[in-house]
Structures are given as structure tokens and as C-alpha cells.
Amino acid sequence: MTDKFISIEAIAKRYPGAAGGEVAVFENLWLSVPRGEFACVIGHSGCGKTTVLNILAGLDTPSEGVVIVDGEAIQGTSLDRAVIFQSHALLPWRTVLGNVAYAVTSKWRDWDRAKVKAHAQKFIDLVGLTGAEHKRPSELSGGMKQRVGIARALSITPKIMLMDEPFSALDALTRGTLQDEVRRICLETGQTAFMITHDVDEAIYLADRIFLMTNGPGAVLAEIVENPLPKDRGRIDLHRHPYYYALRNHIVDFLVSRSKSFAAETPDHDPRHVPVVKIGKPELAIAAVSGGPSDVQKSWTGTSG
């Protein structure tokens, strides 16, 4: 049985077109994520990734369709769904502790100061900001600000953590460290996460499943790629795993060519039963070149049940 903790059902988003009528960013999009899973969405600019995330956050509404989280249709924003944006959106006049405590107070309004402070401190420590509690955002580096954003999101113990390219504005070293932190925290806490990224290696490192979207307008969810790498994978030795290159090549091939040609080449694509791609062993990839079995096996999701 598929556990659909997040269930996006037949959503569409349309805007008025420049020449009259409407332009659909996407139509009839179905997507589900089980509890505790880390899902990444990859697709080219403009395919509607942020729109999907904003709808899931309750910051935007679909033109059609519904989003169900933990068995209930969502209505607007909720402290159950925390968002981490690319820009940090911190309150500049508050300290690190003040920013996190503000979020804690908004969820647990009856908590006294000491309880709020202790709870906020726990998450400040978790993201490695111990000692920086009394600094204001202007005194922090970009990576530290993003850590505050992560601590703030986690501190309200959301059911889902939504992340829109959270590390894209950071230098490579800081990005890597924060990817490690987020992965560690999600594994430790069983957090369900939904993240948008343009970075294929980031998706391979963090995600359990990677959702591939075709180009917009009229984008579709083309494939769901299962990550075959072990849970205890390390960021710096991802490339040593025997499935790494087959997985990476499959995603890059999609972005380079199939994201454009998918609609024309797959007229019978069923958005309720999106192919689930399982990457096989590299020996099979070699066999595929000589006419043997493919390194990529597909099954189909059962979203219609």
C-alpha cells in the first residue's frame, strides 16, 4: 500500500495569456510522497516547481485540483508546513534566538519565556549555531542566516519541510555543509521533506525519490526516479557508488533532451500513473549497449486507487 502523506491530486495552474485566453503552467498534476520521505523536484526554469511548492505551502491556490496532507485537504498556510526559501526572510531587528523564538511562540502561544527559550536553543544547537544566539542577521554570513532559517522551520516541528532551492545562493563549501546538516536532521527526525533544486548531485545526495518535470508551459511530471544509493551514503563519495553514474546520467539526459521532447514522444503518458524508474547495475548498462536488458527499469505509480 502506498502511504500518501502528501497527495497532490489533479492540480492545474493557469494564468491569463498575453494574447487572451489562459496559459497553463501545468494541468492535471498528480504526485504523492509517503511520510518520512525526502522528495526532490527537478525541472528547467519555468516548469512550475515553485508554483507546486507554493500551492503545497498554501501560499498559492491551484486553478483546479486539491492537495491533501495527512488525510486533510489543505486550506491556506499552516504551521504544519514550514518553508525554507532561497532568501532567508529573517526579522532583521531580532537576534538569532529572537527569530527562532518568534516562530516557537507563534505555534505554542501559552508557553512561558523559559520554555520558549529552551526549545529555540535546542534547534539553534541542532543547526550548529551555538554561541551565535545573540547576533542579529546583519552580523551573520549567508550560510549562518540559512541555518537560522532551517532552525526556525524545524523548531515548529512541522509535518512537512518545504524547501525552494535553499542552498543555491551559498558558496560550495557552505552548501555542502548545510546539505549534510539537513540530511542528518531529516534522517534523525524522520522529517518528511519536499525540495526543489537545479542541482542533480544535491538531489542524488538528499532525495529518496526524484520527480522529473518536463518544460513548461504545459509541464508534466514525466518520471519518478527511485534513488538506489544506500541510506548511509556520504556526500563526498557518492560518485564511488556503482549506481551513481547510471542514476546521474539518467537525470541529466532527461534535463538535456527528454524534458523538451517528452510530450511529443509520449502521447499516451498517464499523469495518474507516472513511470517509476529504478536504476539497475552498471553491468546491465553495458549489456543494454549490446542489445541486452536496459539499466533502467520502469514500473508505474498507482495514483488512481
Ligand SMILES: Nc1ncnc2c1ncn2[C@@H]1O[C@H](COP(=O)(O)OP(=O)(O)OP(=O)(O)O)[C@@H](O)[C@H]1O
Ligand atoms: N503571477 C503570475 N502571472 C503570470 N504568470 C506567472 C505568474 N507567476 C508565475 N508565472 C509563470 O508560471 C511559470 C512557472 O513559474 P515557477 O516560478 O513556478 O517556475 P519554476 O519552475 O519554479 O522556475 P525557476 O526554476 O526559474 O524558479 C513561469 O512561466 C512563470 O512565468
